[in-house]
Amino acid sequence: MKLAIGNDHTAVEMKNEIKAHLESKGIEVINVGTDVHESFNYPISGYKVAKLVASGEVDGGVLICGTGVGISLAANKVKGIRACVCSEPYSARLSKQHNNTNIIAFGARVVGIEMAKMIVDEWVNAQFEGGRHQGRVDMIMEIQDTQHLKAAEGE
Ligand code: RB5
Numbered sequence: 001m002k003l004a005i006g007n008d009h010t011a012v013e014m015k016n017e018i019k020a021h022l023e024s025k026g027i028e029v030i031n032v033g034t035d036v037h038e039s040f041n042y043p044i045s046g047y048k049v050a051k052l053v054a055s056g057e058v059d060g061g062v063l064i065c066g067t068g069v070g071i072s073l074a075a076n077k078v079k080g081i082r083a084c085v086c087s088e089p090y091s092a093r094l095s096k097q098h099n100n101t102n103i104i105a106f107g108a109r110v111v112g113i114e115m116a117k118m119i120v121d122e123w124v125n126a127q128f129e130g131g132r133h134q135g136r137v138d139m140i141m142e143i144q145d146t147q148h149l150k151a152a153e154g155e
Contacts, residue, residue, distance in 0.1 A: 004052040004061045006045030007033035011064035011108035021117050046074030053102050054080040061103035072105035087111055089122035096126035098133045
């Protein structure tokens with residue numbers, strides 16, 4: 001498995017620890033985030049990771065900023081991306097199983113390093129379940145592609 005990781009200035013240490021944690025499990029990790037503490041605009045890392053994921057160059061992405069919010073919002077603007085911010089492992093696992101997320105995000109100012117490791121582990125180890133969830137994910141992508149949702153007509 002190959003993942004991309006990105007971050008802003010609030011999450012340099014957490015990025016390094018999560019990268020090392022993933023590598024210790026045999027996962028290849030491409031770092032496109034900042035490695036210094038000078039103020040850094042999180043959309044840049046969100047965009048870079050999202051492009052790697054959307055192009056298929058990596059199997060998924062991990063994004064970390066202060067809250068995980070801004071960086072996941074930026075990633076979600078790239079076509080094909082389903083990024084979500086999670087502060088606990090249950091939602092992280094379900095986001096893959098039900099929503100087929102391809103990027104997980106969290107906040108370095110929100111969760112501690114051990115919680116962050118649990119979040120990323122649950123997400124990496126989960127599999128999309130398909131079935132009844134596939135149609136709902138397809139609806140999300142229909143909204144992205146057409147700015148319309150047929151299933152909502154007449155609701
Ligand atoms: C940086 O101060 C902060 O706004 C950023 O890390 C992130 O939390 C944005 O969503």
